[in-house]
Each structure stands twice: as structure tokens, then as C-alpha cells.
Amino acid sequence: MILCRQLLDHGDYVTAGVLPVEFEKHEDRSAEFKEFIEEVGERDNWRARLRVVALDIKIMGQCQSAVAEAVQTFGRIDILLCCHSEVIVGTVEELSQSSRTLSLIQDQFETNFFGPVNIIKATLPIFRAKKNGHIVLLTAITAHLGTPGLSMYCASQWAIEGYCDSLAYEIAPFNIKLSIVQPNMEVNVLTHKISSAPPMSAYAEENNPAPLSRNILSGLLDRIEGTEEPTTGDQLHSNEVTALYPPLSKPMKERLVAETVHAVAAIGGHDNPPARHIVGFEGVQTVKEKLKTVSEELEDFVECSSAVDIEKHEDMSASTQTQQVSPGG
Template sequence: MAERKMSEAGPGKDAKIPIPPASFPTHNSPRVWFMTSALSPLIVRLIRLLLAHGDYVAAGLPPSEIEDEDRSAEFKELINECKSDRRDREGWKDRIRGIRCDGRIMGQCGAAVAEAVATFGRIDILLCCTSEAVVGAVEELSTNAATQNLVRDQFETIFFSQVNFIKATLPLLREKRTGHIIILTGITGHIGTPGMPMYCASTWALEGYCDSLAYEIAPFNIKMTIVQPNKEIPVLSNKIIFAPQLPQYDSANNPAPGLRDILSNVVNLHPDTSIDDAKIKHKKQPKIVSKYPILTSDSKDRLVLETVHALTAIGGHENPPARHIVGYEGVASVKEKLKTVSEELEDFVEVSCAVDIFKSDVGRAALSNANKGIGNTPGTTVTTDS
């Protein structure tokens, strides 16, 4: 719902969205959360709800982000509130700990996890929420050494940094035979997005890793959940990196990577983040441009609160979903993708089963369903040899 209103009203409009109060699963004692990166508008709002609920938060602070005044402003404001004399913030300062750590460095991840345990005694929920988005078509990311490095940086940020935190936390969760790992990704884990191939690739890699890991840790009573909001949510609440644009992929010549234009328009709404198009056009000295989108507080609320409330409802749940899609737009997009995959699978099921050396009941059932038109497009029938 929040995504729909955001796209209809636009970041600068004043449309209000009725989002119900946050809900939490039933638990016997406060939980301890570890956030791999705590400076995005989404995570700052989540932390407020968790502290108000009585939970404890170990907040990962990537050095490059905490040193950026604009990026860290909301988190620092939250810390000042925690230290204030406000009655509704009583006890907050004792239940939050900011920990500087670069997720790309395994040693720092281990030290951060150890500090969290030394401070709060344990970790119950690991929320992997580190993200940034590289925007650029495949060709645009292979024009020179700098753009090729963006590919490696994308995987370092989204995949390897999260994996490092998971590896650092797993022995603790396994030892106490309980815990919940939540991975915040996006529907880009289901659907490829033109103009953001490396963002999608690193997201798919992380989800494949976690789908496999879920089976390995289930015997230790450790839960795994992948939370997928609509793509605009993780992208607009974190750094966006624009690779130099080739003329062949300009929207006037190639409409496929149109998301670049959409994101550029959002960034250009604020004068402090506006992009000079000449800087990212493929000329003699094209430049890589990095921006944290600056949105109004109301726009941030409309963008992220539905995802925030999904995380509060799922985190630490006794029987959490393996994968949760936030918002009806994301659900509709993923269902359409799965429908297409299913239809194509049925259309070519005869080819798939033709390579089977040994016939089986499963194969015969698949061919039988195809002959009956199950999953096929209207008017198509698959014929098979007896």
C-alpha cells in the first residue's frame, strides 16, 4: 500500500496513507537485534519502534556512511533523543549500541558481533540490511576499469558483507540453538531489472546463498526469512551509484533501462543532490556519480513504513515465513513472473522430458498435465508419443 501511494503521489506530494500500528510477535523477554547497517531511513524508523517496544539494538555503522553528515543525520538525531530527558525515551540510551564496522572486512564483523554480545549478552535477530544500487547497463559497466570495479563493489556490499555478518553470528546462534536471520532484499531477487543487472545479480546471489543456508541451520532451530519490498524501497533509502551512460542506452534510443531516468528524476528533486547530465554521459571524461537521495520526512515515511511494520511483525516470530513480499505491487509482479515461468515450463515440457533415459511416474504426470492444457496458454496443446 505504501509503495502504491508513493508512486501515485510522488515524493513531494502530501498524500497520507493509513498504515496500522506496528505489531510484534508474542515473546517472553525483550529481543536483541543486530542491524548490519543502521543509517538508512528505513532502519532508523525500525529502531524507534523496537526501542519503544522494549527491545535492544546493536546498530552497525559503516564508516563511510557515519562520516557523511547528511546520511547519518537521522541516526544521530535518534541518539540525541535517546540521551534526552523525555519521559517517552526513558531507558532508550541503555538499549542501543552503535558499533562502527565495515561489513566487507570479516575481522570487523567478528569484532562487532563480539561487542554486541559483550554489551547485551546475546543476539536473537540478525537483520542483514546493507545495500546500495549501481545503475548501469551491462555494457556501461564494462567500459573501463572504474566501471568494472563497480561490479565488484556491488557484490562486496550486497553479497559478501552480509555473508560475513552471517558467518560471524552463526556459531552464537547455533550454540544457543535459537535465533532468526532476516535478509532485507527486494523483488529484484525474483525479477531482473534492465539498467541494474549487477544489483539484481548480487541480490539473487544472496538469496540463493540464504535459501541453501536455511536447510543447514534448521536442525539448530535457527530461522531464516527473506523480506522483499518493492525495488524502489531499498534503492531510494540507500546510496545510488550512476555509471556513465552510453548513447545507445539513452532512453531516446533504448527504452529498456528506463529506471535510470526515474531514479535520476528523484535525485534531481533536491538541489543538493541534482545531477549534471553531462557528468554521466559517455564523452571524453565520463564520471561515476554517487548520491544518497534526499526526501522529505513525510516522503520517507510513506516509502518505508510498510516494510518497517513487516519487519516488526516477522522478527523473532516462532514460525516466520521463508520469504515475505511486502506490498501488493510486489506480490502482483512476482506472481506474474511465476505465471510466465510456469507457462513456459509447460509449453516445453515435452522437450524437457524427452531427455529422460528412464521413464517415471513424475515424467508421465508432467506430460499428462501438458496434454490436458494445464499451465499452457489458451488454445495450445502439447502432443506426445506413446
Template sequence: MANGSAPIPTPQFPTHNAPRVWLVTSGDSPIGISIARQILSHGDYVVSGIIQAEFENDGARSKEFKGFLAEVGRSPGWKDRLKVVGLDIRNVAHCQAAVAEGVHTFRGVDILFCCTSEAVIGTIEELGASHRTLTLVRDQFERNFFGPMNIIRAVIPQMRSQLNGHIIVLTGITGHLGTPGLSMYCASNWALEGFCDSIAYEIAPFNIKLTIVQPSVEIGILTNQVTSAPPMKEYSRDYGQTAPMFRGILDGLLNRLPGIRAEHPPPPEFDIQSPSSEAERQSGPWLLSRPEVVSMYPPLSAGHTEKLIAETIHAVTAIGGHENPPARHIVGVEGVASVREKLKTVSEELEEFVETSVSADITKQGGGASRLGVVDIDIKDLESDVFDASLGLHMN
């Protein structure tokens, strides 16, 4: 993740002999707007998908997208290379219509950038406490797994017919790492990555590439809608809970945002008129810890958002349409280190598995090979490959 002291990387695009047509889901998200701006500035074409109802509700996200449209109108040549379409990727017909619109308007779709996501926060008991919270679980998978599957399935026939295409799916390191309080969010990411890893082999003969881009968890959470289930006291520190629940971590971050108390007043029991300590300043509004379902877009400032997503935008522009793109790219050194640590854990678990299974399951065959090929995996080599492949696109 980019920080205040690091320079914001300049987006770069692979060389190509003709402009490309991008289809961007969640075109009104911070990442969708930023990538569209860079694409149009580069001279490519954009089909930007938005949910019409959210565009018309005049909320913060709607205002940001309308501001972007005003910028498009002021920039020579941009208006003719942007097509805005209604797109809820949970709707199969919407997905098919968006692809058809790209083909009709710009004669094809070269790159699909799927950046639609939503985070549901809650422990497994909290999410199973009522019919309402169970619905949140289904909604999580509709938006984070079935939605991307719908738009990918809709674009493949077009890319197959033109024998060329690149599908970029934005997930997160939560596709590798579990997080307390984010079980359903992590599960939907794992499901999506398993789906993408599998179909990559199916579409490769048609010259269609697929890349999974994994930014830090902050990117997926802070740039999209967050929905929190009502908390249970049994999962609080007051009741001996030692695992740091993501709800508390995110609440602490939201409470540091300028103006958050004015925009979201805390309930009376948390209201401190004249905070005298850091603990008091962070004592409210505890937006995600209230005893009801809370849904919101984290109110980051434009400056904070731009710094947060800069490295991810840099990675996507460098990868999009590349002749030989990576199958997976982890954004940020912190993410690479986290996944590398996970691989070390897997290596240790494999060694323990071998030791405990020798007497029960593993028999030596001719030539000294074991019956379970997994024993021969060199995890250290895998760690090195992951690190080297991901570091190439990071900021210097």
C-alpha cells in the same frame, strides 16, 4: 509501498517472555534508524552498526543518525538499551567484533537484521567500459553479497550455542525479477537469496530461523547509496532503445523531488530558468545521466522516507523473533502481483519445455511418471501459496 492515502501501519511484535537483542547492520540508514526506534520503544535491545567514516563526514546520513542519538538521549531507558558499534560488513573482523560486542553488552544476539545494500546502475557494456566501472561491479558484490555473508557467518556460532536465533535479510523483489540497467544489483540479490535459501537448511537443526524480506525496488534504491556508471548513447531512446532503462526511471523520479535543482544544479545544456511545462520541469538535473561516475544518497525528505518504509518496518517487526516466521515475505500487494506474474511466465516456459523436449529427452517410466520431475510442478498452487503467505502481514 505505502502511499499518501494509505494509513501508516503501526509496528507490532510477536509476544515473548523476555526482551530480545537485535543486531542491525546499516544502523544509520532510514530503515536502520526506524527499526531501532521501534525496537527501543518496544523494550528490546539494539546493537546498531555504522561505518565510522561515514558518521564522521557530517553528511546528510550522519546528521540523521546524530538526530536519532539525540532522541535516544531524551527517551527514558533507551540509552541503556542501545549500543552503537563500528561495522563495515565487508570487513570480517568488524562482523566478528560486532557480534562479540552484543554478547558482552547484552549477553547474546537473538535477531540479526541485515539491511545493508547499495545499487549500481548501468548496462553490462557501460559497467565494462573502464577499470573504474569494473571496480563498481566488484564493490556491488562486496556490499550486497559478501558483506551479508560475512555478518551471517559471524552470528551463526553464537546463535548455535544458545540454540536459538532469527536471521532476517532484506533484499527486494529484484531477487526474482530482472530489471534493465540494474543487472549487477539484481545479480547480487539473486546470489544472496540463493545463499540464504541453502543455509536455512543447515542452521534449522539448531533452532535458527532465516527469513528473506522482499520489499519493492524503491525501498532498496531510494534508502541507500546509488552509484551510476557513465551512460552510453547506444542505450538511449535516441538510438532506438525500447527497453525502459532504470537510470531514466530513477532520474525522472529524482527530478520531481522538491529542491533537487537547488541542491544539485543541472549542467548548462539542461538549465531552464523558467520552466513552462512539465517536460521542462523534469529536464534536469539528470543526476545519473552525466558522463562520469555519480554516487549519491537520494535526497528524500523525512516525510517521504517514513511513508516509503512504513510497511517494510511493519513486516520486520511482526516477523522478528516469531516462533514460526515465514521463510520469505514479499512486502506490498504490488510486489506479490509482480512475482505472481513471473511465476505465470515460468509456468508457461515449463509447458513449452515439456512440449519441445518430449521427443528428445522425456521417456515414460512405470506408472506413467516422467523422467523429469519438474513436469509435475503445479505452478498455480505455488502462486496461490506465495500470495496467501505474503498477504497475511500486509496492511488492511
């Protein structure tokens, strides 16, 4: 809704997809949405430039209906923003303990991978027909970095980015652009639903020195300025599967996503947008360190890599000819 406000204030037309069931289950999110709708009604020309549609991106039919309604209402679609995701907290073993935790893995990929795939597929015919369009995908730097305790979240992010990297080549001849925006992990994690698998004692802090995301997020939720419920972090250590929305105050959310909202708005309207954009200095430095490590390891083992190279074509041909000469010839 923060991005919607900025786009409407800029004079853009917005079709916003919302998941009604989430508002029904969470009163604070429902109240925030109602406040936004009231604000839209009070601002000049906002109401005429906003269309809210019910959308569960996991359902292809709803994606197609949302796209059709956007075209019918405003005549065209110029930019598609995929910004919905969910987070599952738990180590690989913790997520393999029961059928319930295994279903969390499926839900993770249904939301973070197949959901964006659905809405992208529904929009592509529109972009292709007019030979113009821009797809903007919001992921996180976890699509570059493995993060302990967020293995399935990272896997879903890597999957959708791999899909989009390949897709970008396929749609370039139709003048359709694709940009991936990667904010810090906290931006996505703290503004979307978090589900947590029951912890295993083997991965408790006293038994495992790895910086697990469960402990980091738990402490962050309890300490972060603007958190309305100071004991929220304890829920991530429950012996049952739990789900929560971090109860951040409105000012805290606005500060948290400010850089990302600015980046998305700027990239969406750019004539020559980047294929990938990392938001924030910290994220840039983290990715640079990862790339440096990869480069150093590549150099360390370059001789080993080269040792398995196939012989040159000329050498292969000469060898073949030698083998074909008969012993008596």
C-alpha cells in the same frame, strides 16, 4: 534508524552497526544520526538498550567484533537483520567500459553479497550454541525479477538469496530460522547509496526503447515529493562515475519504508516466520506475474523437456542384458 526507533519503543535491545566514513562524507546523514542519538538520550531506558558499533560488513574482523560486543553488552543475540546494500546503475556494457566501472561491479558484490555472508558467518556460532536464532535478510523484488539497467544489483540480490535458501536447510536442525523480506525496489534504492556508470549513447532513450532504470530513477528523483534537491536525477546521466544518496526528506523516508519496517518487526518476532515475505500489494502482483510467465513457458515446452528423459531402470537393464549375449550364444 526508523526501525531502531520502533524496536526501542517496543522495549527491545538493539545493537546497531554503522559505517562512520559515510557520516563523515555526508553531512545530512551525519546530522540525521546525531539527531537520533540525541533522541535516544532523551527517552527513558533507550540509552541502556542501544549499542552503536562501527561496522563495515565487508571486513570479517569487524563483523566478529560487532557480534562479540553485542553478546558482551546484552548477553545474547536473538535476531540478526542484514539490511545494508548499495545500488549500481548501468547496463552490462556501460559497466564494462573501464577499470573504474569494473571496480563498481566488485564493490557491488562485496557490499550486497559478501558483506551479509560475513556477518551471518560471524553470528552462526552464537545461534548454533544456544540452538535458537533468527536471520532476517532484507533484499528486494529485484531478486525475483531481472531489471534493465540494474543487472549487477539484481545479480547480487539473486546470489545472496540463493546462498540463504541453501543455508536455511543447513541451519534448520539447530532451530535457526531464516527469513527473506522483499520490499519494492524503490525502498532499497532510494534509501541507500546509488552509484552510476557513465551512459553510452547506444542505450539513450532515443536509441533504445528498453525501460532502463537510469531514466526511471532520474525522473523519479526529480519529481518525487519531498526531494530536497530537484536536479539530483541529472547526476545519473553524468559522463563520470558518480555516487549519491537520494536527498529525501525525513517524512518522505518514513512514508517510503513504513510498510517494510512493520514487516521486519512483525516477522522478526514471529514464532513461525515465513521463509520469504514480499512487502506490498504491487510487489506481490509483480512476482505473481513473473511466476505465471515461468509456469506458462514450462507448460509450453514440457514435451521438449520430457523428450530427453533417460529410459526407465528396467528398460536399461534389459538393454544391457541383450547387448551382453554373444552372437553364437
